[in-house]
Amino acid sequence: MATVLASPRALAQMKMDDMPNMDSMPGMDMGGHTGHDMGTMAQGAVTLPEGQPLRELPLLANEAGRPDLFKARLTASPATARFAEGQDTPILAYNGTSPGPLIEAFEGDRVEITFANRIDGEASTIHWHGMPVPADQDGNPMDPVAAGTERVYAFDLPEGSAGTYWYHPHPHGRTAEQVYRGLAGAFVVKAKADPVPAEYGDTVLVFTDLRLAADGSMPANSMSDLMNGRVGDHVLVNGQKNPRLAVAKGAKRRLRLYNATNARFLKLAFDGAPMTIIGTDGGQLAAPVAADEILLSPGERIELVVAFDNPGPITLYTLDYDRGWMGTGRPADAGLTLLTVDVSQETGEAMPPIPARLRPIAPLAAPALSRRLVLTETMAMNVTGMEMGFLINGKAFDMGRVDIVGKAGETELWEIVNRADMDHPFHVHGTQFQVIEHERDGKVSKPPFLAWKDTVNVARGETLRLLLRQERPGRRMYHCHILEHEQLGMMGVLDVTA
Numbered sequence: 001m002a003t004v005l006a007s008p009r010a011l012a013q014m015k016m017d018d019m020p021n022m023d024s025m026p027g028m029d030m031g032g033h034t035g036h037d038m039g040t041m042a043q044g045a046v047t048l049p050e051g052q053p054l055r056e057l058p059l060l061a062n063e064a065g066r067p068d069l070f071k072a073r074l075t076a077s078p079a080t081a082r083f084a085e086g087q088d089t090p091i092l093a094y095n096g097t098s099p100g101p102l103i104e105a106f107e108g109d110r111v112e113i114t115f116a117n118r119i120d121g122e123a124s125t126i127h128w129h130g131m132p133v134p135a136d137q138d139g140n141p142m143d144p145v146a147a148g149t150e151r152v153y154a155f156d157l158p159e160g161s162a163g164t165y166w167y168h169p170h171p172h173g174r175t176a177e178q179v180y181r182g183l184a185g186a187f188v189v190k191a192k193a194d195p196v197p198a199e200y201g202d203t204v205l206v207f208t209d210l211r212l213a214a215d216g217s218m219p220a221n222s223m224s225d226l227m228n229g230r231v232g233d234h235v236l237v238n239g240q241k242n243p244r245l246a247v248a249k250g251a252k253r254r255l256r257l258y259n260a261t262n263a264r265f266l267k268l269a270f271d272g273a274p275m276t277i278i279g280t281d282g283g284q285l286a287a288p289v290a291a292d293e294i295l296l297s298p299g300e301r302i303e304l305v306v307a308f309d310n311p312g313p314i315t316l317y318t319l320d321y322d323r324g325w326m327g328t329g330r331p332a333d334a335g336l337t338l339l340t341v342d343v344s345q346e347t348g349e350a351m352p353p354i355p356a357r358l359r360p361i362a363p364l365a366a367p368a369l370s371r372r373l374v375l376t377e378t379m380a381m382n383v384t385g386m387e388m389g390f391l392i393n394g395k396a397f398d399m400g401r402v403d404i405v406g407k408a409g410e411t412e413l414w415e416i417v418n419r420a421d422m423d424h425p426f427h428v429h430g431t432q433f434q435v436i437e438h439e440r441d442g443k444v445s446k447p448p449f450l451a452w453k454d455t456v457n458v459a460r461g462e463t464l465r466l467l468l469r470q471e472r473p474g475r476r477m478y479h480c481h482i483l484e485h486e487q488l489g490m491m492g493v494l495d496v497t498a
């Protein structure tokens with residue numbers, strides 16, 4: 001991390017004395033490891049039950065009573081969850097559950113969701129991550145919903161927009177905290193004609209990352225969390241630790257994996273069950289691609305078909321991935337069991353094969369212009385403590401400033417240069433993009449397949465090139481999806497003109 005003398009303007013205002021709940025945190029120091037040590041202590045003290053049947057996310061009911069319209073209500077409010085035996089944990093929830101209810105709608109539908117903010121004293125928004133919605137319906141930080149008020153989000157889901165989206169708060173300065181306290185949910189847009197066999201089912205797996213103190217509460221962010229992003233102690237699937245899913249031998253299952261954690265990189269594999277990638281953030285690939293392992297960085301989603309041809313318990317587990325870590329206390333990434341699949345001894349009903357073709361992806365081409373966005377980290381010491389900055393082109397986020405002006409309908413080439421010591425998952429609102437090139441140490445490589453993405457990891461030292469076209473005018477955010485980094489400045493504003 002570069003130590004620079006930047007003007008206070010260029011640094012996010014993160015000083016020790018600005019931080020809420022700082023003095024309520026025992027053992028706080030500047031060592032950069034406190035958060036994780038506390039986490040480890042908490043882990044020792046708090047055991048979460050494992051092996052319960054995988055809970056299906058509650059479906060958000062459509063109140064419209066007619067096709068083509070999805071109408072519902074989402075209320076964000078304080079709630080309690082029971083993660084550990086005999087302990088109530090105060091959380092934030094949508095309609096009382098965390099993760100929030102699963103939203104399922106179809107291409108071509110109109111969506112009208114009333115959002116009520118019942119979080120005490122905090123503004124919030126609902127951001128429709130990855131979805132092609134108008135800028136003024138996208139829950140940007142510029143459009144806060146004050147505590148105790150409500151608003152309607154209304155948008156149409158265009159034909160061809162089927163994909164694996166999600167929703168979460170995006171209020172200025174509070175996104176990271178509201179998300180780790182429990183506010184995030186899955187939004188699946190279904191295709192009217194889907195080539196993937198219905199026999200595979202369609203199971204949503206939302207990964208979150210819980211840290212519990214010994215008293216069952218969620219500790220506030222430490223300095224280490226602010227630098228590295230908050231990594232918890234328990235990676236949960238649909239709110240449960242290592243739940244169990246029963247399938248018949250020979251079954252193929254369609255799984256949608258969501259990394260809804262603040263900052264946990266998940267490199268994943270199933271032991272003894274081959275994975276086939278059929279879709280990414282913005283929907284299906286042109287053709288299925290076999291994969292031995294996948295890397296899902298914060299904010300990303302992937303759609304898989306997994307073939308369970310071997311009997312016995314099959315686990316979904318994590319592999320080591322070094323995403324760059326500041327200070328000591330790098331969490332152990334490898335060897336976590338996220339999900340156990342119990343495959344029956346007897347073979348179940350025969351499953352149709354994975355179709356060879358899914359849906360065509362038209363490559364974006366001939367960019368009208370290119371842009372370069374350089375990601376850096378800065379750190380400076382002053383009398384009040386340590387100031388950290390996460391910058392794009394040397395600037396920290398300013399809601400009142402437009403960083404980029406673009407034109408609706410025009411294809412642009414974006415070059416994202418990571419000159420920092422950590423990986424930064426880069427996200428753009430309002431559209432899906434196509435990654436065309438990775439460059440590292442002068443070596444250029446192409447991605448293995450064409451895909452629609454809204455979030456992509458840019459490894460430290462990497463330059464990534466993508467093609468992007470915004471169809472709708474308005475102001476859009478682009479940022480690192482490590483939510484603490486977004487909050488500390490690594491975000492900009494793109495103004496798309498008509």
Ligand code: C2O
Pocket residue numbers: 127129168170299427429477479481
């Ligand atoms: Cu999911 Cu602006 O983010």
Ligand code: CU
Pocket residue numbers: 127128129130427428429
């Ligand atoms: Cu987003």
Ligand code: CU
Pocket residue numbers: 390423424425480481482485486490
């Ligand atoms: Cu980042």
